[in-house]
Amino acid sequence: MSLFDWFANRRKSAPIGQNSRERDIPDGLWYKCESCSAMTYVKDLRTNQMVCPQCNHHIRVTAPDRIEQLIEPGTWQELDAGIHSCDPLTFVDRKPYSDRLKEYRKKTDLVDAIVTGTGKLASYEIALGVMDFRFMGASMGSAVGEKITRLVETATARHLPLILVCASGGARMQEGILSLMQMAKTSAALDRHRQARLLYIPILTHPTTGGVTASFAMLGDLILAEPKAMIGFTGKRVIEQTIRQKLPDEFQTAEYLLEHGFVDAVVPRTQLKQTLATIIGLHVDGIGSRFYQALAVQDRQREQHQDHLQDHLQDNLGAANGSHHNGHAEVTNPNTAIATLEPTLKPIQSADPDLPDSDQHQEDGAPIDVANLDTAAADSANTTHKNETSA
Numbered sequence: 001m002s003l004f005d006w007f008a009n010r011r012k013s014a015p016i017g018q019n020s021r022e023r024d025i026p027d028g029l030w031y032k033c034e035s036c037s038a039m040t041y042v043k044d045l046r047t048n049q050m051v052c053p054q055c056n057h058h059i060r061v062t063a064p065d066r067i068e069q070l071i072e073p074g075t076w077q078e079l080d081a082g083i084h085s086c087d088p089l090t091f092v093d094r095k096p097y098s099d100r101l102k103e104y105r106k107k108t109d110l111v112d113a114i115v116t117g118t119g120k121l122a123s124y125e126i127a128l129g130v131m132d133f134r135f136m137g138a139s140m141g142s143a144v145g146e147k148i149t150r151l152v153e154t155a156t157a158r159h160l161p162l163i164l165v166c167a168s169g170g171a172r173m174q175e176g177i178l179s180l181m182q183m184a185k186t187s188a189a190l191d192r193h194r195q196a197r198l199l200y201i202p203i204l205t206h207p208t209t210g211g212v213t214a215s216f217a218m219l220g221d222l223i224l225a226e227p228k229a230m231i232g233f234t235g236k237r238v239i240e241q242t243i244r245q246k247l248p249d250e251f252q253t254a255e256y257l258l259e260h261g262f263v264d265a266v267v268p269r270t271q272l273k274q275t276l277a278t279i280i281g282l283h284v285d286g287i288g289s290r291f292y293q294a295l296a297v298q299d300r301q302r303e304q305h306q307d308h309l310q311d312h313l314q315d316n317l318g319a320a321n322g323s324h325h326n327g328h329a330e331v332t333n334p335n336t337a338i339a340t341l342e343p344t345l346k347p348i349q350s351a352d353p354d355l356p357d358s359d360q361h362q363e364d365g366a367p368i369d370v371a372n373l374d375t376a377a378a379d380s381a382n383t384t385h386k387n388e389t390s391a
Helices: 003-013 042-047 063-070 097-108 142-158 177-195 236-243 254-259 269-284 287-321 334-351 370-390
Strands: 030-032 039-041 077-079 114-121 124-131 162-168 200-208
Touching: 030 042, 039 042, 063 114, 063 124, 063 269, 077 142, 114 142, 114 269, 124 142, 124 269, 142 162, 142 177, 177 200, 200 269
Parallel strands: 124 162, 162 200
Antiparallel strands: 030 039, 077 114, 114 124
16 A cells, blocks of 8 residues: 555545535634725725725724824713604605614614714814714715714813714615704804804715815815725715716815815825824814914904994984983984094094095985994094183
8 A cells, every 4th residue: 555545545544524625714803895895804905094004995884983093092081972864844755764773773883873972082172073974975954964063162162172974875765854964064163163263173084075174174274185085975986977077086186176176185194194193283272273363363352442442432322412411412313423423534534544535424314334334433422522621
C-alpha cells in the first residue's frame, strides 16, 4: 500500500463532522466598503470614525455614534427626549403611519429622527442636534421641527454655540402641511439666535435634501459638509427633466457646492471635531468675541440714545398740544403737534449737515419721518425749556 493510499483510506474512515466542520465566525467583525469593496475590521473602522482607510469613503453613522465622536464622555445631556410624532391625519399608504412609527422606533431604538441635547466639545459647551437617517430617512415631521426649535431656543437662552448635523430626505409627507410648517418655525428660531449674535454651524452629511436643505441646513454662519455628501433640494433627474439640460456628474456633491459657494468648507470626519473646536474658540475666546462685544455695546448705546430722543419727542409733542398730565405729555392731536414743530425743523436741519436738507421736507399733511423728527424735537424741547426758564 502506498503512502497516498494510506492517507486516502484514513480520510474515508474519519467520522463525518469532526474534522470537516467549518469554524463559526461571528457576524459583525468585518465590514465590506460599499465604495471600494475592501474588507476592514470593524474595530479599526470605528477607531477611524467609520471612514474607509482604503478609499476614504464616509460610511453613514447613527446619531449615538455621532454624539460619541463629537462630545466629551460624561458631558452629554439629552433634551426633550419624550417628544415624538403622532398621526394627526390618520395617514395610510402601504400601512398606517402610526404602525410605521412603531416599526421604526423598535428597529432604531429612537423616539424620532433627531436626537438633541447639550454637552462639551473640547472645552466648550454647545447645543447639538443629530439627525439619524435610519428613522424614516430622517424626514422632518412635527416632532423633529419642535425638537430643533426647542434646541435653538435653549442655545439662545444659555448663549451657547449651536451645531446641527443634517441628514434628511426632506419633509415627512405623512404629516402634510404640518411638516412643511416646521421649515418656517425652525428658520424663525434661528433668526432670533442670529439676532443674539450667537454662532450656528450646520454640518451637511450624506444625504441632505428637500425641506431640510430649504430651511435650517442652509442658514448657518459657517456651513460645513462631509466629503462627497449629496446636498440638494430635489433629485438630479427631476431637475434635468425640468430644465431639459444635462447636468454634470458631480452635481449636488459637497465639492461641487463648495466650488460654487453654497458651502464654506468640506471637512473630513476625522478632522471635524478639531475644526469645530477651532471655530468655536475663535468665536467665544478670540476675534469673534471682541467683535460681537463691540457690536453689543453699540446696540445698547443706540437703544439708549433712541429712548432719550423718544422721551424728548413725547414731551415736546405734549407741549405743542398744550396738554400735560402728571408731568407726562398727552397728545390728543398729533398732526397739530407736528405742525407746531414744523417751524423749528427747518433751521435745525439747515444747521446740521448730518440731517436731510430743508427742501426734502414733507408737505403739510404728509407723513413725517420720526427718525428725522427725533433730533429736531429734542433740540426744540431744550429751546422751549430755556425760554420757560427765562420767563
